[in-house]
Amino acid sequence: MITMTGTRKTRATDGSLLSPQRCRAIFSRLRAANPAPKSDLNYSTPFELLTAVMLSAHTTDKSVNGATARLFPAANTPAQIAALGVEGVKPYLKTIGLYNAKAANLVALCRQLVQLHGAEVPRDREALEALPGVGRKTANVVLNIAFGHETIAVDTHIFRVGNRTGLAPGKTPAKVEQVLNAVTPREFRRHAHHWLLLHGRYVCQARMPRCPECVIRDLCDHEPKTPAKQARPARVTVTARRGPGAR
Ligand code: SF4
Numbered sequence: 001m002i003t004m005t006g007t008r009k010t011r012a013t014d015g016s017l018l019s020p021q022r023c024r025a026i027f028s029r030l031r032a033a034n035p036a037p038k039s040d041l042n043y044s045t046p047f048e049l050l051t052a053v054m055l056s057a058h059t060t061d062k063s064v065n066g067a068t069a070r071l072f073p074a075a076n077t078p079a080q081i082a083a084l085g086v087e088g089v090k091p092y093l094k095t096i097g098l099y100n101a102k103a104a105n106l107v108a109l110c111r112q113l114v115q116l117h118g119a120e121v122p123r124d125r126e127a128l129e130a131l132p133g134v135g136r137k138t139a140n141v142v143l144n145i146a147f148g149h150e151t152i153a154v155d156t157h158i159f160r161v162g163n164r165t166g167l168a169p170g171k172t173p174a175k176v177e178q179v180l181n182a183v184t185p186r187e188f189r190r191h192a193h194h195w196l197l198l199h200g201r202y203v204c205q206a207r208m209p210r211c212p213e214c215v216i217r218d219l220c221d222h223e224p225k226t227p228a229k230q231a232r233p234a235r236v237t238v239t240a241r242r243g244p245g246a247r
Contacts (some may be wrong), residue, residue, distance in 0.1 A: 157200025
């Protein structure tokens, strides 16, 4: 059932609380604001991307970029990082969270890439998720960005946006991913991950969503919206930050 405003009174079979028209409108607006979204992580090859995404768990993209800016000039292939060994990799990662475990995973991952995949990043989910330190989210990001798959990786930002807006409610990332896959129109699937991630990171923030400047505020189910007098002015908006092209 759909109300006058397009909000479903009961959860539809696709799992969203919003009507299909509203779901489409959300993606249309996010695309208009940021037609060509890109990752905040710096990388130049699928392997560098895989490394950066793996390192980004529980830490910021900025700190990962700082670490990879030191690591990649010294070693940016599976063979080179495997040759460094865990103790050789650690100094490059010391500024990011959980660097001991990440260094061990990265070296183990590189050894597997060399031994099992000809030092190439595999293009299928099963092989990616079998690598040390690589879970579903990381695999989804790599499949989407490096290989053009229409995957939606649900991180903390997308989980929040999906639940808060009513677009894709779910108690687990897997459920939110399932709903997003069901409600995202085909034309938006390639970049849905980036649009939702950037929206959560820069606008629909955890503590105080920036509702007054939000391009989907009239489509979002969250109430109450942050009033203008409480909203912090955006230091940088997604559109301004990324220019015409903006992860
Ligand atoms: S209106 Fe507010 S709660 Fe809704 S998506 Fe925008 S920032 Fe988030």
